[in-house]
Amino acid sequence: MKKLKIALLIILMAISTLQINAFENKDSLCTHKLILNEKNQIVPWYKPTVDGAAYAHVVKLASEFLRDVLPADEKSGLKLYYLYSAFNGPEMGEKNYSGRGSANNPACVFAGLTESLMKYSQYTGDRSYLEMIRGCLDFMLENGTTPLENWKWGGCPYASGNPGVPKFEGTSHYGGGGGDGHLFLEPDKVGEMGVAYLQFYQITEEKIYLDAALNCANALANNVREGNNKQSPWPFRTHARSGVVSEEYCSNVLPPIKLFDELARIESRIQLGSETQQRYKEVRDKVWKWLYHWDGPMRSYVWKGYFEDVEYDHENRNRVQITPMEMARYLIQYPEYDPFYKENVTSLIHYCNASFGTQNAWGYNAQCEQYFCMTPMGSHTARYASVCAMWYAHNKEEWYKNEAFENFNWATYCTAKTGYVSVGPEWPSSWFSDGYADYIKHFMDGLAAVPEWVPAGENHLLSSTSIVQRIDYNKGEIVYRTFMPASTEVLKLTAIPEKVTVEGKILKRDDLLKSSEGWSWEKLPNGGVLRIKHQEGRTVKISW
Numbered sequence: 001m002k003k004l005k006i007a008l009l010i011i012l013m014a015i016s017t018l019q020i021n022a023f024e025n026k027d028s029l030c031t032h033k034l035i036l037n038e039k040n041q042i043v044p045w046y047k048p049t050v051d052g053a054a055y056a057h058v059v060k061l062a063s064e065f066l067r068d069v070l071p072a073d074e075k076s077g078l079k080l081y082y083l084y085s086a087f088n089g090p091e092m093g094e095k096n097y098s099g100r101g102s103a104n105n106p107a108c109v110f111a112g113l114t115e116s117l118m119k120y121s122q123y124t125g126d127r128s129y130l131e132m133i134r135g136c137l138d139f140m141l142e143n144g145t146t147p148l149e150n151w152k153w154g155g156c157p158y159a160s161g162n163p164g165v166p167k168f169e170g171t172s173h174y175g176g177g178g179g180d181g182h183l184f185l186e187p188d189k190v191g192e193m194g195v196a197y198l199q200f201y202q203i204t205e206e207k208i209y210l211d212a213a214l215n216c217a218n219a220l221a222n223n224v225r226e227g228n229n230k231q232s233p234w235p236f237r238t239h240a241r242s243g244v245v246s247e248e249y250c251s252n253v254l255p256p257i258k259l260f261d262e263l264a265r266i267e268s269r270i271q272l273g274s275e276t277q278q279r280y281k282e283v284r285d286k287v288w289k290w291l292y293h294w295d296g297p298m299r300s301y302v303w304k305g306y307f308e309d310v311e312y313d314h315e316n317r318n319r320v321q322i323t324p325m326e327m328a329r330y331l332i333q334y335p336e337y338d339p340f341y342k343e344n345v346t347s348l349i350h351y352c353n354a355s356f357g358t359q360n361a362w363g364y365n366a367q368c369e370q371y372f373c374m375t376p377m378g379s380h381t382a383r384y385a386s387v388c389a390m391w392y393a394h395n396k397e398e399w400y401k402n403e404a405f406e407n408f409n410w411a412t413y414c415t416a417k418t419g420y421v422s423v424g425p426e427w428p429s430s431w432f433s434d435g436y437a438d439y440i441k442h443f444m445d446g447l448a449a450v451p452e453w454v455p456a457g458e459n460h461l462l463s464s465t466s467i468v469q470r471i472d473y474n475k476g477e478i479v480y481r482t483f484m485p486a487s488t489e490v491l492k493l494t495a496i497p498e499k500v501t502v503e504g505k506i507l508k509r510d511d512l513l514k515s516s517e518g519w520s521w522e523k524l525p526n527g528g529v530l531r532i533k534h535q536e537g538r539t540v541k542i543s544w
Contacts, residue, residue: 029413030422031091041405042364044412052453055408055443056123058415062440063120065419066113067132071097076166081109081432082139083164085309088429091420103171103179103309104161105433106144107189110136112437114196118203118467119444123460125473130203137200140193141212144168146185148215152223152243155215157193159186160308171308174246178309180237184246186308187223187234190216191255198262202467202483210270217263220256221283227290229300236305237312249316250305251297252323253287254330260284261334266484288337297323298344301351310372320370321356324348325383329445332390345391349400352384366410366424377424378414379434381407382442389449401450408446411439447492454492456526464489477543486535488513491542494527498544503537 027034032045044054072079080087084099117129140157148155160180161168174181194216201209227233236250260280290296297303303324304316328348335341356368366376367384385407392400414422421435422428447454448462461471466487471480500507500519510518513533522529
C-alpha cells in the first residue's frame with residue numbers, strides 16, 4: 001500500500017508539472033500558436049479567416065493518421081488502438097509512437113470508430129474506412145466476446161482489457177485503482193457495441209453483424225431490472241458469467257434504447273417477428289420511463305457512470321458530461337419521444353456548460369469530462385459544440401451557433417498538423433477514444449447541422465436518416481444507396497442539380513418537402529443545401 005501511495009504521488013506530481021508547463025505559454029494551444037479574430041474570439045489554426053474550414057480539415061488529419069500513420073505493434077502486428085487506450089508520440093518529444101494506458105477500452109473505441117469512420121466514409125466516399133471498422137468489429141467478436149451459452153451476459157463485448165493484451169476479458173485490477181475487474185463488463189457498452197454491429201450490418205448486409213447485435217439486445221432484455229435512485233435498469237459493472245453486480249448505478253441507458261429503437265425501425269428489412277419486437281419494446285419503454293421518473297437522471301440529474309478507468313463510485317459522487325449531452329442530441333433527433341423536449345434540451349445544454357465548462361488559463365471556454373477529471377478536453381468540447389450546432393439548426397437561435405463556433409474552434413487546436421490528437425493542452429498525450437473515436441463524429445455532426453461550414457467548392461453527403469451503404473462522387477453525378485427505402489438525406493453541393501432520381505424515377509422539386517417524395521434546394525453564398533426525401537427506392541442519383 002505504501003508503494004502504491006508513493007506511485008500515485010509521483011503520477012500526481014508529473015501531471016501537475018505538465019499542467020504548469022502547459023499554462024506557462026498562453027500564446028499557444030497544444031502544438032499551435034493561438035489565433036484570435038477581431039472580436040477577440042479564438043479561431044482555428046487552419047484557415048482562421050474562413051469559418052468552419054478547419055473542421056473538415058482536422059477530421060481529415062485525424063482519420064488519415066489512424067489509417068496511414070499510426071504504426072502497428074511490433075509483437076502482434078496489430079494497430080495500437082487494438083491494444084491500448086492511449087499513446088504518445090514525437091509531438092510530445094518521444095522518438096516513436098508507443099501505446100500506453102492503465103486499462104484498454106476497446107468497446108468504447110470500436111463503437112465510436114464505427115460511427116466516426118462511417119460518417120467520414122459517407123462524407124468522402126472512401127470505403128477504406130469501412131474496412132477499418134470491419135477489422136475492429138471482427139476483432140471484438142473473436143477476442144472480446146463472452147461465451148454465448150450458460151453466461152448471464154452471453155455473446156456480449158467486454159468494455160475493458162489489460163493494456164497490450166490482444167484478448168479482452170475485463171481488467172485484472174478494479175475498485176479503488178479503476179477498472180472493471182476480470183470477467184466484468186459494462187452493460188451500457190453492450191448497447192454501444194450492439195448499435196455498432198447493427199450499423200455495420202446495414203452497410204454490408206452480412207448476417208454475422210446482425211446476429212452480434214441481437215445477442216447484445218437479448219442480453220440487455222434478459223437482464224433488465226427495476227430502476228430507482230440507487231440502481232439503474234442495468235448496473236454499471238457486472239460479472240459476465242454470474243451476473244454478480246459490482247457497481248449498481250449508470251445513467252447511460254441511451255445506447256441500449258438506441259439499439260432497440262433501430263431494431264424496430266428496420267423491422268421490415270430484418271423480419272424479427274412480432275413477439276421479439278414486442279419484448280424489445282417493453283424493455284425500451286420500461287427504461288425510458290425510468291429516465292423520466294423522479295428517480296431517473298432526467299429529474300435527478302444524477303448523470304453518472306461511463307468511463308471504465310475510474311474508481312468505483314458506490315455513493316454516486318461523480319458526474320459525467322457525455323451522457324446528458326448525448327441525451328440532448330437524441331431529443332433533438334427524435335423530439336417525438338418527449339413533449340417537453342425544448343425545455344429539456346435547453347436545460348441539458350446549460351447544465352453541462354455550467355457543470356463542465358471552464359475558462360482555462362487562456363481565458364477561453366472549453367469542456368471537461370467528469371467531476372473526477374476536470375480537465376479541458378478536445379473531444380468533450382467538440383461534443384458540446386456539436387449539440388449546440390444541432391440545436392441551432394433546430395431553433396435558429398444565434399447564441400447556440402456562436403457557442404458551437406467558439407467551442408469547435410478551441411477543439412481544433414488539439415489536432416497537430418500530423419493528425420496526432422491530444423486530449424487537451426493540459427494533457428498532451430493522445431487517447432484513441434477521446435482523440436479519434438469520439439472527436440471525429442462531433443465535427444461531422446457539426447457540419448451536417450451548419451452546412452455553410454462545409455468547405456466551398458466541394459460536394460458531400462452530410463446526413464441520412466437511413467444508413468448509407470455506399471456513395472460514389474463522380475464527375476457530373478453522385479450515386480448512393482441507402483439500407484432503408486424510406487429516408488431523408490442532406491447534402492452540401494456546389495450547384496443546384498439538374499435531376500434527382502430514385503431507382504430511375506425522377507423526383508420533383510418540392511422546397512417544403514410536404515409530399516412523400518421530392519427534393520428541396522436552399523441556396524447558400526457558396527453552393528447550397530440539397531434535401532432529398534424518398535419512400536420506395538434505395539438507389540439515388542444526383543446529376544448535373
